[in-house]
Amino acid sequence: MDRNDSFREFVAAHQQALMRTAYLLTGDAHQAEDLLQSALLKVFGRWFRLSRVEYPEAYARKVLLNQYISWRRRRVRAELPTADPPDRLYSSEDSTIVRLVMRRALMRLPPRQRAVIVLRYYEDRTERETAELLNCSVGTVKSQAHYALARLRELAPELAPKLSDLEAEEARR
The missing domain is CATH 1.10.1740 (Rna Polymerase Sigma Factor; Chain: A)
Structure with a gap:
């Protein structure tokens, strides 16, 4: 071959x-x-x-x-400002809407924080694996995850319960 x-x-x-x-x-x-x-x-x-x-x-x-x-x-950062944020016309149980809101919020995170969130929570990698992939320390992964989750709460407050569940699960690991 x-x-x-x-x-x-x-x-x-x-x-x-x-x-x-x-x-x-x-x-x-x-x-x-x-x-x-x-x-x-x-x-x-x-x-x-x-x-x-x-x-x-x-x-x-x-x-x-x-x-x-x-x-x-x-890449130049280009945010799309809007004078009127959209109304929340959906229940928190609608998983499609939650995924869309999460995706939109993820796109507004800095690259390093987004990479940490994707690796840790979407790919379910350990802190050590994430650190190795990103070529940083485990402490950096922890702090970036902390800051990213806090920023996600600011960007999409309706996701706070889901993010709290992620943190609770993380604490149990």
Whole structure:
């Protein structure tokens, strides 16, 4: 099996999981595709060495996160101000609306905080795994998660009960 075949197999096996992470980070399917393509291009450049490593997915995920943070640093932040915030016409039990509100609030977090929230709560990774992927200390992961959850409460107060549940679950771990 040559290098291209083994890389194709790797992509076939891990593309969906990496795409889900990219989408959660960017909040846009097209940007997620671009991010994943850019990350996979970098991974392919190192595939000769990576194909012999036990967990090349970990490297690919780290490249994806680093690429995302790099993109966010270069991108101009564009918020859409509105004079009249929307009325809350839905119950807190409507999971579709809650997901949409959460996604919109996530998009307003700084890149590092968003990455911590995605890895910790969407991908259910441990603090240590998150720290390794983001190349930071466990203490940084904890503080970034704390600040991110506080900011999410400010951005979407209706999510406070859900966020409190996440923190309670975190305390039990």
